[in-house]
Amino acid sequence: MTAMNDSFVVAKRNVRRMTRIPEVLVFGLIQPVMFVLLFTYVMGGAITVPGATTDPNAYKQYLIAGIFAQTVTFAVAGASAGISEDMTKGLVDRFRSLPMARGAVLTGRTLADSVQTALILVVLSIVSLLIGWRTHNDLWKVFCGFLLLLLLGYAFSWIGALIGLSVRSPEAATSAGLVWLFPLTFISNAFVPVATMPGWLQPIAYWNPFSATVQAVRQLFGNVPPGMVQTAWPMKHAIPVSIGWSVLIIVVFRTLAVRKYRLADG
Amino acid sequence: MSEAAISAEGLVRTFGDVRALDGVDLEVPEATVLGLLGPNGAGKTTAVRVLTTLLRPDSGRASVAGVDVLKHPDKVRSLIGLSGQYAAVDEYLTGQENLQMVGELYQMSAREAKARARELLKRFSLDDAAGRIAKTYSGGMRRRLDLAAALVVRPPVMFLDEPTTGLDPRNRMALWEVIEELVGEGTTLLLTTQYLEEADRLAHDIAVVDRGRVIARGTADQLKAQIGGERVEVVVTDSAALPLAVEALAPYAIGEPTVEPHTRRITVPVTGGARVLADVIRDLDARGILIHDIGLRRPTLDDVFLSLTGHVTEAEEGGDEDEGGPQSPDGETGAGRRAGRKKARV
Numbered sequence: 001m002t003a004m005n006d007s008f009v010v011a012k013r014n015v016r017r018m019t020r021i022p023e024v025l026v027f028g029l030i031q032p033v034m035f036v037l038l039f040t041y042v043m044g045g046a047i048t049v050p051g052a053t054t055d056p057n058a059y060k061q062y063l064i065a066g067i068f069a070q071t072v073t074f075a076v077a078g079a080s081a082g083i084s085e086d087m088t089k090g091l092v093d094r095f096r097s098l099p100m101a102r103g104a105v106l107t108g109r110t111l112a113d114s115v116q117t118a119l120i121l122v123v124l125s126i127v128s129l130l131i132g133w134r135t136h137n138d139l140w141k142v143f144c145g146f147l148l149l150l151l152l153g154y155a156f157s158w159i160g161a162l163i164g165l166s167v168r169s170p171e172a173a174t175s176a177g178l179v180w181l182f183p184l185t186f187i188s189n190a191f192v193p194v195a196t197m198p199g200w201l202q203p204i205a206y207w208n209p210f211s212a213t214v215q216a217v218r219q220l221f222g223n224v225p226p227g228m229v230q231t232a233w234p235m236k237h238a239i240p241v242s243i244g245w246s247v248l249i250i251v252v253f254r255t256l257a258v259r260k261y262r263l264a265d266g
Numbered sequence: 267m268s269e270a271a272i273s274a275e276g277l278v279r280t281f282g283d284v285r286a287l288d289g290v291d292l293e294v295p296e297a298t299v300l301g302l303l304g305p306n307g308a309g310k311t312t313a314v315r316v317l318t319t320l321l322r323p324d325s326g327r328a329s330v331a332g333v334d335v336l337k338h339p340d341k342v343r344s345l346i347g348l349s350g351q352y353a354a355v356d357e358y359l360t361g362q363e364n365l366q367m368v369g370e371l372y373q374m375s376a377r378e379a380k381a382r383a384r385e386l387l388k389r390f391s392l393d394d395a396a397g398r399i400a401k402t403y404s405g406g407m408r409r410r411l412d413l414a415a416a417l418v419v420r421p422p423v424m425f426l427d428e429p430t431t432g433l434d435p436r437n438r439m440a441l442w443e444v445i446e447e448l449v450g451e452g453t454t455l456l457l458t459t460q461y462l463e464e465a466d467r468l469a470h471d472i473a474v475v476d477r478g479r480v481i482a483r484g485t486a487d488q489l490k491a492q493i494g495g496e497r498v499e500v501v502v503t504d505s506a507a508l509p510l511a512v513e514a515l516a517p518y519a520i521g522e523p524t525v526e527p528h529t530r531r532i533t534v535p536v537t538g539g540a541r542v543l544a545d546v547i548r549d550l551d552a553r554g555i556l557i558h559d560i561g562l563r564r565p566t567l568d569d570v571f572l573s574l575t576g577h578v579t580e581a582e583e584g585g586d587e588d589e590g591g592p593q594s595p596d597g598e599t600g601a602g603r604r605a606g607r608k609k610a611r612v
């Protein structure tokens with residue numbers, strides 16, 4: 001199984017790099033931690049969640065799954081910047097001159113990103129617990145929630161891989177990886193209930209691949225407000241829809257990225 | 267044909283308007299070294315990238331160790347070692363980890379890869395820096411690490427793109443020894459270089475490339491013979507004495523003398539070696555012409571290179587304007603001097 005060996009070797013290399021440049025991880029943590037604090041303490045008071053109790057802690061319970069999901073999508077930027085840097089530093093040439101399995105360079109990258117995502121989720125969970133977030137479900141279901149988050153992050157790092165192969169500089173790769181994430185993650189159920197959005201925006205928000213995972217994770221964490229009623233189809237079937245979207249993204253973007261990698265030229 | 271370890275026929279590759287390769291044919295017999303010479307932008311790196319599967323040609327055929335490069339790139343990759351023009355090492359891995367990773371990607375076991383990495387680091391005098399991340403390496407150290415990476419599996423065919431650029435003389439010599447050893451063991455090597463001395467010493471055959479075409483090929487001696495024999499070069503102290511000196515040299519010349527008034531230099535093709543030189547000195551002395559500098563010059567690969575490519579390289583075009591340059595003419599290398607003269611003519 002050269003494909004597995006090669007992917008593993010490249011993943012090991014990328015994880016090693018992570019330990020040599022811990023700043024990347026630290027800054028990767030600051031942003032979501034800041035979001036947790038800003039949303040709960042600055043905006044939280046102004047946002048009411050339909051169906052939630054009047055408990056001041058209610059918005060926190062609602063928010064955390066959204067922040068977690070948004071955080072894992074930032075794997076896009078890591079993957080795109082990393083791949084782009086390997087291209088400009090000539091490392092991709094080195095890899096492409098070796099008898100490696102096709103796609104192993106990219107798979108290794110996305111696997112290493114998942115390790116980073118998992119680490120960030122651990123720290124973020126601790127911070128969230130400290131400010132009063134709690135899960136209300138069986139531990140294995142909570143665990144499955146985290147798996148869905150990792151799957152989404154893994155899928156998004158394949159989008160990042162394709163971006164990294166398509167732009168000409170690591171700087172461009174970082175911004176190209178991030179710009180579209182803000183509309184994507186905000187036009188969703190992550191931070192405010194979709195029902196509060198204008199009518200024309202609601203279907204977009206409900207069918208947003210990102211929303212399905214947020215809803216699924218909320219369910220698995222036991223963080224759905226008790227009185228909240230979901231009528232949109234993707235929300236009623238959030239867990240399979242979330243898995244479906246992630247798998248679809250992986251299949252499509254992996255295929256495109258591996259092809260682009262093989263044809264990378266000049 | 268089947269004997270050739272590397273062969274290429276009619277390779278063409280364009281980048282927009284630039285024809286980086288414009289019909290290149292190459293043939294490198296097993297266990298020999300082909301030196302690819304050419305000015306900046308000639309297409310050397312492009313040729314190496316095509317032969318190492320990194321770049322697809324627009325047309326043409328190529329094979330390495332009998333395997334078609336376009337049809338079976340994966341197979342070719344298991345037969346080659348490549349060190350590109352710019353060191354491709356992971357800056358955040360240590361020297362040891364870099365080489366170990368390459369070994370593992372060649373499907374070596376972790377133990378094997380570790381041992382091989384250690385061996386190579388020693389061979390390239392990097393053992394002291396083995397545990398440091400490559401970001402802390404000097405340019406020459408990175409270069410050597412990259413070369414070591416090309417040697418991890420002792421591939422039968424190697425491609426080295428300007429391997430000694432940026433190496434100090436001691437390390438350059440050490441690398442030459444490694445290369446000679448490898449070729450002695452049967453490795454076939456394609457080498458590009460700007461150091462003609464390097465091609466002279468290492469290459470069995472030389473192909474001179476210019477503007478995407480091979481414009482000459484042969485052994486170093488054959489190429490030197492092509493552009494003619496020895497010359498006497500005289501620099502007189504007083505430029506007023508130039509016509510007199512030309513007259514004095516005429517009996518020895520077997521071709522047209524070249525006169526460069528503002529460097530006060532006369533060059534005449536001669537035969538007869540050092541004896542002629544002694545006669546010339548006596549003659550000039552007898553006529554009371556003061557000699558600033560005199561010497562017998564045999565053609566070097568520099569001369570071959572410059573007379574064949576016939577135009578200055580891109581880097582030089584934009585560069586020094588006054589012929590002779592800022593250094594004294596006497597202190598210049600052969601290449602610099604010839605380049606200057608060429609430019610005066612172009």
Ligand SMILES: Nc1ncnc2c1ncn2[C@@H]1O[C@H](COP(=O)(O)OP(=O)(O)OP(=O)(O)O)[C@@H](O)[C@H]1O
Nearest residue numbers: 266281284286304305306307308309310311312313
């Ligand atoms: N990726 C690319 N995109 C556009 N043009 C390119 C590309 N690669 C090479 N070229 C052009 O092709 C020509 C040949 O380049 P190449 O790198 O093969 O030259 P070289 O002989 O290796 O030169 P040097 O001695 O400077 O390394 C040059 O004109 C160069 O500008």
Ligand SMILES: [Mg+2]
Nearest residue numbers: 310311312351
């Ligand atoms: Mg080059």
